[in-house]
Amino acid sequence: MSTTESSDVPVQKTDDEWRTELTSEEYRVLRQAGTERPYTGEYYDTNTKGVYQCRACGHELFTSNEKFDSHCGWPSFWAPLAENTVRYLHDHSMGMQRTEVRCANCDSHLGHLFEGEGYGTPTDQRFCINSVSMKLLEQP
Template sequence: MNEKIEKTDAQWRAELNPEQYAVCRCSATERPFTGKYYDHHETGTYLCAACGAELFSSQAKYESGSGWPSYWQPIDANAVSEQEDASHGMRRVEVKCARCDSHLGHVFPDGPRPTGLRYCINSAALGFDAKE
């Protein structure tokens, strides 16, 4: 993993568009079936929209039917961090970029084999690097 990135709120606001800022820095959630990557099928790597860290391979992406891009594992065990999230009257596990602590989405134990996990990620928190 690359060195941890820390910036002021003003720096994040200046670098991210309003939707990215709301999702990445304020833990907002985009509406289902509206994000750029929920129905995306190119081969490549999904990156953190805030810092460019590699997060998920297209090989781990699958159609969950949830309306958000879903992956059964991160590109590397150290690419994301997870923490309990008890907001909105629910108990979930929040997923953040390990490099810059941007909110990405949540992970649920209802995914496919081999992990049984569903990393449900906001498109606004992602970029994409296509494989040539």
């Protein structure tokens, strides 16, 4: 797991630059660690083949091969596309201890990682990712 400091990420922009490039909802989730409502995101129930990229910088994060239906209301993946495509932070917000998942390229908030929930996946991990944090590059 990569736990680099945000100052170590390749893509760095000012807050004003992010605000001009992202919609208000994208900014709230990606740059302010917000969460979209469950069952409302574009990708929570899609089975389209392709690569999921960071909506802020285009960095490839996950593929449809690792996507699974966890019935949680957000897109779920059992692993990222490759080692070091995402980074992890300890999140103590909302009275819980969670693992926050961020883009390793631009430090945008993607969602959270949960482990040991008993899903029948190769890793028993659930990367619970906001649809608004990603864009799907469809592949035939």
